[in-house]
Amino acid sequence: DGGITQSPKYLFRKEGQNVTLSCEQNLNHDAMYWYRQDPGQGLRLIYYSQIVNDFQKGDIAEGYSVSREKKESFPLTVTSAQKNPTAFYLCASSTRDINGYTFGSGTRLTVV
Amino acid sequence: GENVEQHPSTLSVQEGDSAVIKCTYSDSASNYFPWYKQELGKGPQLIIDIRSNVGEKKDQRIAVTLNKTAKHFSLHITETQPEDSAVYFCAAGVSNFGNEKLTFGTGTRLTIIP
Numbered sequence: 001d002g003g004i005t006q007s008p009k010y011l012f013r014k015e016g017q018n019v020t021l022s023c024e025q026n027l028n029h030d031a032m033y034w035y036r037q038d039p040g041q042g043l044r045l046i047y048y049s050q051i052v053n054d055f056q057k058g059d060i061a062e063g064y065s066v067s068r069e070k071k072e073s074f075p076l077t078v079t080s081a082q083k084n085p086t087a088f089y090l091c092a093s094s095t096r097d098i099n100g101y102t103f104g105s106g107t108r109l110t111v112v
Numbered sequence: 113g114e115n116v117e118q119h120p121s122t123l124s125v126q127e128g129d130s131a132v133i134k135c136t137y138s139d140s141a142s143n144y145f146p147w148y149k150q151e152l153g154k155g156p157q158l159i160i161d162i163r164s165n166v167g168e169k170k171d172q173r174i175a176v177t178l179n180k181t182a183k184h185f186s187l188h189i190t191e192t193q194p195e196d197s198a199v200y201f202c203a204a205g206v207s208n209f210g211n212e213k214l215t216f217g218t219g220t221r222l223t224i225i226p
Binding site: 044 | 113116118121144146148153154155156157158161201207212213214215216217218219
């Protein structure tokens with residue numbers, strides 16, 4: 001079955017460490033997105049990529065980095081520069097042929 | 113940039129009654145307005161969407177209306193059932209049939225009371 005796989009489901013990080021969240025899709029979608037979800041704040045866009053080897057900052061890109069070396073993969077690195085990284089992170093993808101986003105099941109990151 | 117406001121933040125309705133969630137947007141260039149349902153611990157799922165050339169769209173018990181002049185759109189759920197309990201998000205953006213960048217509302221937690 002086609003879909004988006006995010007891993008791991010839960011992630012714990014010590015302060016000062018970088019951590020990478022995985023997002024893989026087998027839907028052949030061109031565009032991929034990373035959103036951060038906090039209680040009462042909805043979904044906020046971190047980065048998005050419309051094509052391989054190209055990506056743009058979203059509304060809250062500071063302290064995050066991404067790469068898009070393959071169409072199927074869009075990993076997100078949460079760096080030590082991100083002051084409040086504890087959140088639920090959602091990856092999504094989209095394509096011309098189908099309306100809207102397909103979301104992954106999310107990664108919950110906790111800084112300990 | 114786009115700004116989307118969503119109300120109410122929580123909503124409780126008796127099973128069988130209707131639920132309405134409202135959103136407003138700021139950017140008149142936005143032409144695509146999807147609604148997502150998120151169950152606990154899962155990613156959001158698209159339940160219905162509407163484009164700016166249409167005023168209303170229905171899919172069984174779910175409908176969405178759009179007022180471009182007032183820049184607001186609403187989700188209507190009729191004959192609510194317990195499985196409708198979830199968090200609902202509206203979104204707005206400029207869509208070129210794929211590769212759209214969406215701005216989301218803050219979500220509505222809908223609880224259906226049996």
